[in-house]
Amino acid sequence: MALKGADILKKLPKTNCKECGFPTCFAFAMKIATGGAKVEDCPHISPESKAELEAELSPPIKLVTIGAGANALVVGEEEVMFRHEKTFFHEPGIAILISDKEAEEEIDRKLKKISGFDFERIGQKLKVNLLALSYDSGEKAKYEALVRKAVETTEMAFVLICCDTDVLFSAAALCAARKPLVYPIGKENLSAAIPRLKELKVPAGVYGKGLDEVIEVASALRNAGIEEMVLDSGPKNMLEGVRDNTLIRRSALKKGFRPLGYPTITFPCFMYKDKLKESLAAAAFMTKYAGIIVLSQPDEHFLLPLLVYRFNIYSDPRRPMTVEEKVYEVSNPDENSPILITTNYALDFFIVSGAIEEAGLPAYLCIKNTEGLGVLASWTSGKFNGEAIAAFFAKYSVEKKVKHRKLIIPGVAKKLKDELEEDLPGWEIVLGPNEASDIPKFLSEEWKQ
Amino acid sequence: MSFEPPLEKYSVKIREVAWGHGEKTVRTGGENALPFHYFEGSLPNLAVLALEIVDIEPENWAPELIEQYQDVVSSPAKWAKKCVDFCGANAVCLRLLSTDPLGRNASPQEAAATAKTVADSIDAPLIVWGTGDEEKDTQVLTEVARVCAGENLLLGPVLKQNYEQIAKAAKDHGHGIVAQASMDANLTKELNIALCKFFPGDKIVVDPTSSALGYGLEFTFSIIERIKQFGLADRDNMMLMPILADVGVESWRAKEAKLNRDQGILWEAVTGLSFLLAGANILILRHPDSLRVIKEMITEC
Numbered sequence: 189m190a191l192k193g194a195d196i197l198k199k200l201p202k203t204n205c206k207e208c209g210f211p212t213c214f215a216f217a218m219k220i221a222t223g224g225a226k227v228e229d230c231p232h233i234s235p236e237s238k239a240e241l242e243a244e245l246s247p248p249i250k251l252v253t254i255g256a257g258a259n260a261l262v263v264g265e266e267e268v269m270f271r272h273e274k275t276f277f278h279e280p281g282i283a284i285l286i287s288d289k290e291a292e293e294e295i296d297r298k299l300k301k302i303s304g305f306d307f308e309r310i311g312q313k314l315k316v317n318l319l320a321l322s323y324d325s326g327e328k329a330k331y332e333a334l335v336r337k338a339v340e341t342t343e344m345a346f347v348l349i350c351c352d353t354d355v356l357f358s359a360a361a362l363c364a365a366r367k368p369l370v371y372p373i374g375k376e377n378l379s380a381a382i383p384r385l386k387e388l389k390v391p392a393g394v395y396g397k398g399l400d401e402v403i404e405v406a407s408a409l410r411n412a413g414i415e416e417m418v419l420d421s422g423p424k425n426m427l428e429g430v431r432d433n434t435l436i437r438r439s440a441l442k443k444g445f446r447p448l449g450y451p452t453i454t455f456p457c458f459m460y461k462d463k464l465k466e467s468l469a470a471a472a473f474m475t476k477y478a479g480i481i482v483l484s485q486p487d488e489h490f491l492l493p494l495l496v497y498r499f500n501i502y503s504d505p506r507r508p509m510t511v512e513e514k515v516y517e518v519s520n521p522d523e524n525s526p527i528l529i530t531t532n533y534a535l536d537f538f539i540v541s542g543a544i545e546e547a548g549l550p551a552y553l554c555i556k557n558t559e560g561l562g563v564l565a566s567w568t569s570g571k572f573n574g575e576a577i578a579a580f581f582a583k584y585s586v587e588k589k590v591k592h593r594k595l596i597i598p599g600v601a602k603k604l605k606d607e608l609e610e611d612l613p614g615w616e617i618v619l620g621p622n623e624a625s626d627i628p629k630f631l632s633e634e635w636k637q
Numbered sequence: 638m639s640f641e642p643p644l645e646k647y648s649v650k651i652r653e654v655a656w657g658h659g660e661k662t663v664r665t666g667g668e669n670a671l672p673f674h675y676f677e678g679s680l681p682n683l684a685v686l687a688l689e690i691v692d693i694e695p696e697n698w699a700p701e702l703i704e705q706y707q708d709v710v711s712s713p714a715k716w717a718k719k720c721v722d723f724c725g726a727n728a729v730c731l732r733l734l735s736t737d738p739l740g741r742n743a744s745p746q747e748a749a750a751t752a753k754t755v756a757d758s759i760d761a762p763l764i765v766w767g768t769g770d771e772e773k774d775t776q777v778l779t780e781v782a783r784v785c786a787g788e789n790l791l792l793g794p795v796l797k798q799n800y801e802q803i804a805k806a807a808k809d810h811g812h813g814i815v816a817q818a819s820m821d822a823n824l825t826k827e828l829n830i831a832l833c834k835f836f837p838g839d840k841i842v843v844d845p846t847s848s849a850l851g852y853g854l855e856f857t858f859s860i861i862e863r864i865k866q867f868g869l870a871d872r873d874n875m876m877l878m879p880i881l882a883d884v885g886v887e888s889w890r891a892k893e894a895k896l897n898r899d900q901g902i903l904w905e906a907v908t909g910l911s912f913l914l915a916g917a918n919i920l921i922l923r924h925p926d927s928l929r930v931i932k933e934m935i936t937e938c
Binding site: 270271272309399400403425426427430431434435438439442443445462463464465467468469471472475476487489490492493494496497500501503505535539542564625 | 639640642643645673674675676697819850851852853854855858859862863866890892893897899900902903904906907910911914915926930931933934935937
């Protein structure tokens with residue numbers, strides 16, 4: 189709900205002094221409304237009006253940082269309800285729970301495993317962002333020992349989960365430089381928590397039973413000058429979590445309602461004992477606006493699907509994933525090796541090159557720049573037709589790489605075959621399989637030089 | 638100041654498609670709210686979760702999947718029955734791979750006979766799916782429509798290239814259709830417009846073409862969300878058909894799905910749940926545990 193020029197003008201001096209660089213205050217106001225100028229450019233606006241305006245113009249969902257340095261998690265500042273309206277900006281953080289009640293060896297094992305995770309996909313690192321350290325032993329010393337150990341043996345950022353306010357903040361003091369999220373801050377411990385939050389400058393994990401209570405707590409924190417917080421409305425299952433996250437996001441974006449203008453934190457780890465269900469709930473929250481998702485254990489088979497899913501949903505729909513245009517050499521091909529061609533859409537590349545590798549046969553894989561469009565779409569738009577491919581062949585001197593004159597094209601591009609027979613005279617155009625997964629079979633049974 | 642949750646109400650609803658017959662009838666669609674938004678609207682019909690069976694020995698299926706069905710894979714009727722009676726499927730999808738012209742190239746008559754046998758042996762509605770070969774599917778699905786008259790199947794995939802004959806046969810013999818367009822909301826709409834000139838709009842389900850987790854999921858996800866928006870928010874009559882997502886075949890193709898049991902189930906279940914959250918009304922799945930876990934979670938109160 190963006191502020192209009194006319195509303196901004198109300199708070200400006202209206203002297204048209206031009207010192208901001210604009211001819212009139214109205215012109216300046218319009219520019220501010222579209223993000224082309226800053227309020228601070230006006231040398232004569234009153235401090236109160238400036239503060240009010242800047243608050244009203246600030247993003248509807250606060251940007252919150254947990255942790256510090258390279259491993260900091262930044263969430264918030266989202267702009268849309270649906271990724272297709274623009275994009276989702278900040279991937280939700282994944283936190284993995286370790287309880288101070290667990291045996292030392294188990295704690296050590298988990299710390300090592302979680303900080304050692306190294307997932308990658310299409311050249312991107314998929315990160316497990318946070319350690320959620322939980323106070324269950326009832327012994328302050330044990331909890332503090334867990335936090336100390338996590339500080340000493342990992343570089344990760346933390347969510348401190350502890351229902352004893354004193355213990356929570358003494359633990360936070362042990363790692364304050366790493367800006368841990370302290371949870372829960374609720375109705376019961378507000379007055380004790382506020383001075384500690386201000387002193388340590390750490391973000392608050394707000395807990396309220398339902399949205400009304402969340403609003404009450406968040407409002408109190410806002411009034412006390414606490415700026416960074418995340419919200420938990422205590423949903424008991426996946427569907428309630430979807431509902432609450434949706435209403436919170438809508439309130440912030442569509443109503444400009446500031447007390448709910450913060451990222452949310454969700455706890456599938458406490459909702460489900462069944463690991464499959466926990467993972468599905470996590471996926472649901474990733475889809476529906478969560479800022480942090482806390483999981484119960486570091487099993488890579490349950491984690492990988494979630495990490496890939498987060499990567500998919502938070503990819504920018506305005507930009508297709510592409511790889512570089514060139515003639516790729518798979519497994520050291522020589523002048524007798526087969527040549528295949530496809531588009532530079534990243535998925536096509538990875539599926540096809542993966543299939544060729546699986547076949548164990550050296551081959552050349554020609555990747556033509558189609559600006560990320562797949563085979564049929566790029567054929568339709570002229571980026572992957574006879575002419576375009578002939579130009580590619582000339583540019584990369586493909587003829588010089590092999591003795592034979594056979595080109596394998598994707599099976600779905602049947603119509604391309606005739607065109608290529610015209611545009612690449614002297615070349616035999618071989619229709620490959622429709623499915624990349626049949627490439628190994630095709631190459632081993634049908635490829636004859 | 639008491640907080641008023643910002644609820645959104647739509648004045649139209651997704652068309653309700655009834656398929657199956659007699660006691661096996663199931664209703665799909667009919668909602669006037671976004672997926673799972675029970676708090677602001679009416680969603681009378683739970684998503685239909687179908688399990689897929691094929692009419693040949695399954696090739697390249699993950700070992701985890703074969704293990705589930707090895708006692709029944711040689712008989713489509715037995716396999717279908719296991720899916721419904723034992724695995725909790727609301728419906729079955731019979732994929733007629735035997736008719737693939739590049740494979741066994743079975744005749745339309747053989748295929749139709751199998752479809753009839755399967756339909757007769759289950760207490761649940763049936764989706765019958767071709768191979769995607771436009772010409773062969775035309776012959777096969779029109780024959781299936783004729784032989785299974787009265788079963789009120791869902792026949793697919795119905796494409797821009799072959800919709801006239803298949804939709805006519807579906808109409809003549811009382812079936813619904815799944816209209817498939819390739820990953821583009823405009824193509825979906827165009828096909829619906831062409832169909833609705835002669836085919837009842839409340840017997841059409843749309844399939845925007847599924848992609849698996851890690852292999853294009855986000856494209857399908859956003860197209861489904863957009864179709865829902867065009868329908869409910871923009872009140873576009875040609876985008877109010879319920880949506881089907883063919884999840885099993887895509888997700889189990891991924892190499893990640895074949896590496897480990899839990900990872901495989903999640904690869905499929907996350908893909909399926911994602912599309913339900915976007916707005917899909919019917920899922921075609923392969924693993925009974927994916928089906929079970931999705932079903933349990935979407936029916937929680």
